[in-house]
Amino acid sequence: MSMNLKELSHKLGLSQTTVSRALNGYPEVSEATRQRVQHAAKQHDYRPSARAKGLATGRALAIGHVIQTSTQHEMVNPIFADFIAGAGETYARNGYEMVLSIAEDAAEEQVYRALRARRAVDGVIVHAPRMNDARIALLNDIGLPFVVHGRASGIALPYSWLDVNNRSAFGRATTFLLDLGHRRIGLVNGLEFMDFAHRRRGGFTDALAALGVAADPTMMRSGEMTEEFGFTSARDMLADANPPTAFLVASIICGLGVRRAIEAVGLKMGHDVSVIIHDDVLSYLQNGGAVPIFTATRSSVREAGRLAAEMLLHNIATPHAPAANILLEAELMVGGSTGPAPSQDTP
Amino acid sequence: MSMNLKELSHKLGLSQTTVSRALNGYPEVSEATRQRVQHAAKQHDYRPSARAKGLATGRALAIGHVIQTSTQHEMVNPIFADFIAGAGETYARNGYEMVLSIAEDAAEEQVYRALRARRAVDGVIVHAPRMNDARIALLNDIGLPFVVHGRASGIALPYSWLDVNNRSAFGRATTFLLDLGHRRIGLVNGLEFMDFAHRRRGGFTDALAALGVAADPTMMRSGEMTEEFGFTSARDMLADANPPTAFLVASIICGLGVRRAIEAVGLKMGHDVSVIIHDDVLSYLQNGGAVPIFTATRSSVREAGRLAAEMLLHNIATPHAPAANILLEAELMVGGSTGPAPSQDTP
DNA sequence: AATCACGTTCAAAGCGCTTTGGATAGTTTC
């Protein structure tokens, strides 16, 4: 069907060895023949079979991404597409392929084991780590190189990860609100068995504590980060006898819900109630144009994908290097959703 | 490292032939040895190397998805994640892998050619077809099986596709608004070189024409479906001397922007201004809970992924079958965003 | 002139599987 090494070398009157070497940049080939080979390869659109190459070299030249989904709510992580796009750029530049598996809940461990046993990939990126995430020990066990996007509290052994400094991001955001005079701040957080959500709450409560403000447990919600969740959380908190004057919100999607709740009770975001979100810079959900709609802690998930992929490829290339870590600091972008605390609060 | 056929057959005192046949369900193996083999395979977690198997059989057992992204705006199609999740379920059930490539703009053709030449996949799903999409002829040319998610107007040869009936969906939505008394309806559409957007506009204008309502070109916008685009489009149209009393909007993300614009001018969605969106049932952007926020034409993109993948696997299994097509009808879900046209409109 | 070194090329083995074309032993059939 399509050209293979045998045919190509036949056509050139050379051995497969020489052609292979010419194309893979080995030195023991004269410059003249190398030119001739490369030219012929381009002309016939010859590309080595990924499978044959992989079999011969023992490397898959592929990286696995396992996307979790539960059959109940069928939720797919919204940052997934952008992260993948970023990682894909890195893979493309390095001649790697990206293979995706979807794992339903409990079957997750099996998916990783299968990936390893079938030698389908040279490594994996671990998405959405939970606290004490079991996958880290598992991957260490089965000897599959990996990089975690995020971190997993409670894991003893070192491992490679790339994370946003969620704690400092939410800490700074909280301080920013406190500086504006807000004292009653609602937290609309992700599910707190997710490591990032746990850390964000830590940053929030620590910053409050630093100013001697007590964190009110009734002003902290945690759940799956949908628009609806943002809406109901904010609506309920605003209905409190002593409602918050500001919200710290875990994602832009949630933030849209929070804004809806604020406007539903006739208040104005940025004036009556301040809102800070975390912005993953999702391509299809930009935080406004030149002027951000929401004041936000911002860190591009696509860039994270690029970097995490680079880390992983590096780990694969140098197998016994110690675990590497990258901690990205989020920027605090001031947009239209924050302002001084309303004065009637301090009569 | 991990168990292979040779070792396993050695351990069992059988030939590789017999073990392979036992595991792949061939009849020329006694039931007793089959049991023995299967048990041993499970025990040692033996799984055939995907590469070796592929090389031997000539099939990749993998399907390709090419995700387009432009370096300028880095936009990733928001429905991608859910579609992939659906398709992935089908692949997992059938022992296929999913490989993702990202293609930047112009390099797209090369990506498909490379996929084919390296025999990396047995087929591909074509995403986000444009009008007269060149990929269809290309894939036919290079002989790579494919299924299009959507359709491409202007292509002569038959090809397999799965699409939502965008025309009838937007036609019915328009009629619904007309029945409510709306006569001035704004269209916030996707980019119109995208086939789906083209069809939606057709459904819209035809339904208007059927009632003798002229379509006003100033009330039709088309652009990348972001929240911001929804906002600016609706804001501008509402600023018109003769503003629309209803909007037909191409996506929920756009819809959120439209709602923001409506509320920004002090109007109430569902009362002063009606809105109908198209809802792809994205897991992370649900259209409300039990009661839909937006009245919507609805069709699950995840389900589309499942079905498209099944079509493709079927096409691959029966190479010379004629092209198959599936046209899904969208449901019209009535939510809180629509109501009768305000009476001051017809004094 | 024999030796060595070097640059260039090749034949063949091997990666881990499937599949073809026997072999072997036990069963029927006539």
Next chain:
DNA sequence: GAAACTATCCAAAGCGCTTTGAACGTGATT
């Protein structure tokens, strides 16, 4: 009891590459 099946198993070839070890000039060295 010989011939013909049948059920079960196996050795070996082949998929398309990479890589090892060897061979072949050719010019430099002694």
